[in-house]
Amino acid sequence: MIQNYRITLLPGDGIGPEIMAVTVDVLKVVGKKFDIQFDFQEALIGGAAIDATGEPLPEATLKTCRGSDAVLLAAIGGYKWDSLPSDKRPEAGLLGLRAGLELFANLRPAKIIPQLIDASTLKKEVVEGVDIMVVRELTGGIYFGKPKGIFDTETGEKRGINTMAYTEAEIERIGKVAFDAARKRGGKLCSVDKANVLDVSQLWRNKITKLAEEYQDVELSHLYVDNAAMQLLRAPKQFDTIVTGNLFGDILSDAAAMLTGSIGMLPSASLGANAPGVFEPVHGSAPDIAGQDKANPLAQILSAAMMLRYGLNQGDAADYIEKSVFQVLQAGFRTGDIMSEGMNQVGCQAMGEALIQALEN
Ligand SMILES: NC(=O)c1ccc[n+]([C@@H]2O[C@H](COP(=O)([O-])OP(=O)(O)OC[C@H]3O[C@@H](n4cnc5c(N)ncnc54)[C@H](O)[C@@H]3O)[C@@H](O)[C@H]2O)c1
Ligand SMILES: CC(C)[C@H](C(=O)O)[C@@H](O)C(=O)O
Numbered sequence: 001m002i003q004n005y006r007i008t009l010l011p012g013d014g015i016g017p018e019i020m021a022v023t024v025d026v027l028k029v030v031g032k033k034f035d036i037q038f039d040f041q042e043a044l045i046g047g048a049a050i051d052a053t054g055e056p057l058p059e060a061t062l063k064t065c066r067g068s069d070a071v072l073l074a075a076i077g078g079y080k081w082d083s084l085p086s087d088k089r090p091e092a093g094l095l096g097l098r099a100g101l102e103l104f105a106n107l108r109p110a111k112i113i114p115q116l117i118d119a120s121t122l123k124k125e126v127v128e129g130v131d132i133m134v135v136r137e138l139t140g141g142i143y144f145g146k147p148k149g150i151f152d153t154e155t156g157e158k159r160g161i162n163t164m165a166y167t168e169a170e171i172e173r174i175g176k177v178a179f180d181a182a183r184k185r186g187g188k189l190c191s192v193d194k195a196n197v198l199d200v201s202q203l204w205r206n207k208i209t210k211l212a213e214e215y216q217d218v219e220l221s222h223l224y225v226d227n228a229a230m231q232l233l234r235a236p237k238q239f240d241t242i243v244t245g246n247l248f249g250d251i252l253s254d255a256a257a258m259l260t261g262s263i264g265m266l267p268s269a270s271l272g273a274n275a276p277g278v279f280e281p282v283h284g285s286a287p288d289i290a291g292q293d294k295a296n297p298l299a300q301i302l303s304a305a306m307m308l309r310y311g312l313n314q315g316d317a318a319d320y321i322e323k324s325v326f327q328v329l330q331a332g333f334r335t336g337d338i339m340s341e342g343m344n345q346v347g348c349q350a351m352g353e354a355l356i357q358a359l360e361n
């Protein structure tokens with residue numbers, strides 16, 4: 001029986017439309033193979049939405065997303081909109097989408113693909129076998145805390161404020177996602193905070209420690225974020241699952257990306273309790289290479305695989321995409337960001353075509 005899914009596509013800005021086009025072609029081929037019919041609907045977000053409507057997240061986009069089974073997002077942002085106030089910027093559209101759908105759990109896997117071991121800037125023996133899942137809290141912390149803004153002071157000077165805040169309930173729900181993930185993986189969870197300085201982190205640490213009583217089979221450890229960043233580069237294999245707040249998770253997941261060779265390889269899933277998930281690469285709109293057919297589409301394609309696995313319960317189709325990605329890498333295809341000696345450098349479109357060939361065989 002054919003399964004039908006409504007998918008909202010949010011190509012966004014910069015390299016977004018390029019990597020999205022390739023990914024849609026890939027999904028169509030996978031759909032045929034697995035009796036899945038995708039009903040794609042495109043909507044506006046980010047700079048593209050600002051240019052068309054004046055808003056980074058038009059109400060119509062949120063409505064379309066709410067009415068779909070999953071949302072595939074590429075990336076937003078670019079130089080053109082960089083001087084807008086924070087609530088008018090493309091990034092506000094992305095934050096609004098995450099908040100609007102209550103996508104509090106962001107899963108960011110960083111797993112070494114053996115074929116790419118030479119693409120990492122770190123030594124082979126350091127990165128070989130790395131398999132980390134960063135569970136990033138996505139709708140709280142300093143990204144959303146109040147008060148926020150730029151205010152005039154009595155001296156006439158301006159003062160910028162953001163507030164890092166977490167409630168116990170927010171910590172508990174992300175903690176549960178992380179403990180559950182660790183239980184299904186290597187059974188180890190490292191909670192990352194700054195409890196030596198920040199009150200909000202003290203609460204975070206206490207709550208996560210308390211929650212561990214319900215997960216006796218998971219080995220819990222804690223690290224301060226500065227040490228965690230250092231340990232990620234020094235000895236990444238010590239990590240299995242990491243749970244952390246919004247800002248620390250943003251930073252650590254980009255750092256973890258470099259273990260795997262390129263940020264152009266890292267997918268993510270943003271999940272909530274009631275709404276469709278949003279599946280998006282960890283990287284941004286890469287304005288420096290936009291419109292040049294240079295972008296690596298694999299993070300977007302692997303995000304589509306995460307959509308199939310976590311959003312649509314189509315694990316076989318997800319496995320098939322991942323296996324085919326390994327095949328094209330094995331065959332030597334490389335975009336510029338993962339290029340190494342003796343390999344075959346291709347552009348974004350050609351990488352997509354190679355993948356489609358692998359999928360069809
Ligand atoms: N989820 C998102 O939509 C998202 C995430 C991060 C940044 N951004 C936005 O993107 C814009 C650019 O930010 P940035 O430059 O700091 O980060 P970025 O991730 O866009 O780019 C960082 C570097 O990585 C390279 N890169 C990124 N993705 C790549 C890919 N698929 N293939 C090859 N190379 C790739 C870029 O060329 C650049 O040199 C900003 O407006 C930022 O706010 C959006
Ligand atoms: C663009 C920005 C709002 C976003 C974030 O900080 O969450 C990005 O860096 C990410 O990692 O998805």
Ligand SMILES: [Mg+2]
Pocket residue numbers: 250251254282
């Ligand atoms: Mg980021």
